[in-house]
Amino acid sequence: MRLSDAIEQFIKTMMVEDAHQIELKRNELAEYFRCAPSQINYVLATRFTPEHGYVIESRRGGGGYIRIFRIEHDNSRQLLYTLNERIGDTIDEHAATNLIEQLYEREIATRSEALLMQSAISHQALSLPLPAEMKGALRAKILKSMLMQIACKNHQSTEEANHALR
Amino acid sequence: MRLSDAIEQFIKTMMVEDAHQIELKRNELAEYFRCAPSQINYVLATRFTPEHGYVIESRRGGGGYIRIFRIEHDNSRQLLYTLNERIGDTIDEHAATNLIEQLYEREIATRSEALLMQSAISHQALSLPLPAEMKGALRAKILKSMLMQIACKNHQSTEEANHALR
DNA sequence: GGATGTTAGACCATCTTTGACCAATGACAT
DNA sequence: ATGTCATTGGTCAAAGATGGTCTAACATCC
Numbered sequence: 357m358r359l360s361d362a363i364e365q366f367i368k369t370m371m372v373e374d375a376h377q378i379e380l381k382r383n384e385l386a387e388y389f390r391c392a393p394s395q396i397n398y399v400l401a402t403r404f405t406p407e408h409g410y411v412i413e414s415r416r417g418g419g420g421y422i423r424i425f426r427i428e429h430d431n432s433r434q435l436l437y438t439l440n441e442r443i444g445d446t447i448d449e450h451a452a453t454n455l456i457e458q459l460y461e462r463e464i465a466t467r468s469e470a471l472l473m474q475s476a477i478s479h480q481a482l483s484l485p486l487p488a489e490m491k492g493a494l495r496a497k498i499l500k501s502m503l504m505q506i507a508c509k510n511h512q513s514t515e516e517a518n519h520a521l522r
Numbered sequence: 523m524r525l526s527d528a529i530e531q532f533i534k535t536m537m538v539e540d541a542h543q544i545e546l547k548r549n550e551l552a553e554y555f556r557c558a559p560s561q562i563n564y565v566l567a568t569r570f571t572p573e574h575g576y577v578i579e580s581r582r583g584g585g586g587y588i589r590i591f592r593i594e595h596d597n598s599r600q601l602l603y604t605l606n607e608r609i610g611d612t613i614d615e616h617a618a619t620n621l622i623e624q625l626y627e628r629e630i631a632t633r634s635e636a637l638l639m640q641s642a643i644s645h646q647a648l649s650l651p652l653p654a655e656m657k658g659a660l661r662a663k664i665l666k667s668m669l670m671q672i673a674c675k676n677h678q679s680t681e682e683a684n685h686a687l688r
Numbered sequence: 689g690g691a692t693g694t695t696a697g698a699c700c701a702t703c704t705t706t707g708a709c710c711a712a713t714g715a716c717a718t
Numbered sequence: 719a720t721g722t723c724a725t726t727g728g729t730c731a732a733a734g735a736t737g738g739t740c741t742a743a744c745a746t747c748c
Binding site: 419483506 | 523524527632633634635637638639640641642644646647648649650652656659660663664666667668670671672675
């Protein structure tokens, strides 16, 4: 079996047991699999992306860590469809607005969250001299990032939220 | 847990009890945590700056002390305004994170809003091939746009509250 | 054999902790 | 008043502890 697949399985097994969130040490994991630490990054970059339904958060320095959050299974299918099919690599403001509207109507996002997302991807927020394709790509990334946050937020404790904010 | 985080928590706990202003002895605190006195300075320098909403005053020599004040704001609108001013045309992720954390700690933004803003301006959300200056400018615009939204929302609820009182 | 996916490693960025050395203050002796 | 010195806090740089990025070499799959 490929190393990357083994690491992927290992992490996913950890997540099954332990709710929707795990914390790991890059060097320890690399040590365990006797591979280069950057191998861990490779696995995360190719198999634990927002498109796969995961959010990653990390910190360097003493006491550093890598945390992986997984979205809840209930909404995950719907959300992943939204992320991959409806947003994709780019999205214009109009489509994004419609999408946000829908999420609000379906009570996946609160009114407050919907308004905040809207303001983050509005033309005003992205009013810089950039090619339209770049703006579309940016909007897609930002929107995906925020949607994953909403999907994961219920798993994070307040304490962890503080960390996430640092 | 990291020593610095423990010290930070310790101080913040003191502040809550003690009306947003405390006095401490550097050496005593260092003794308590069994660390180098300069560790205290490190914590203050990285977590209790004006950017975090704190001001520090100290004196050396016999009877020396360190006083920490939490900056008060008349109301949330003022703070939002101040922060908006502080952002300027560009802001890096670290500074933005500090701002958002401050809003959360002062209950101007909810946890959900804080996390959402954080994810919108995170480096992951802006991970496209753009020069760093452009990313900083984008982050500033996005953040301001979101802060405006929150200011708006808060203002509306204030209006509603006023209305209800009439 | 070319496109795509893996792996390792060199080099980088960030955060924390400690310690040597510096500066200010106040008590006290002269 | 002035000098001395113990008492405190401040600065800065080095070392340590992590994780990130980039790229070349290698492997695998059509």
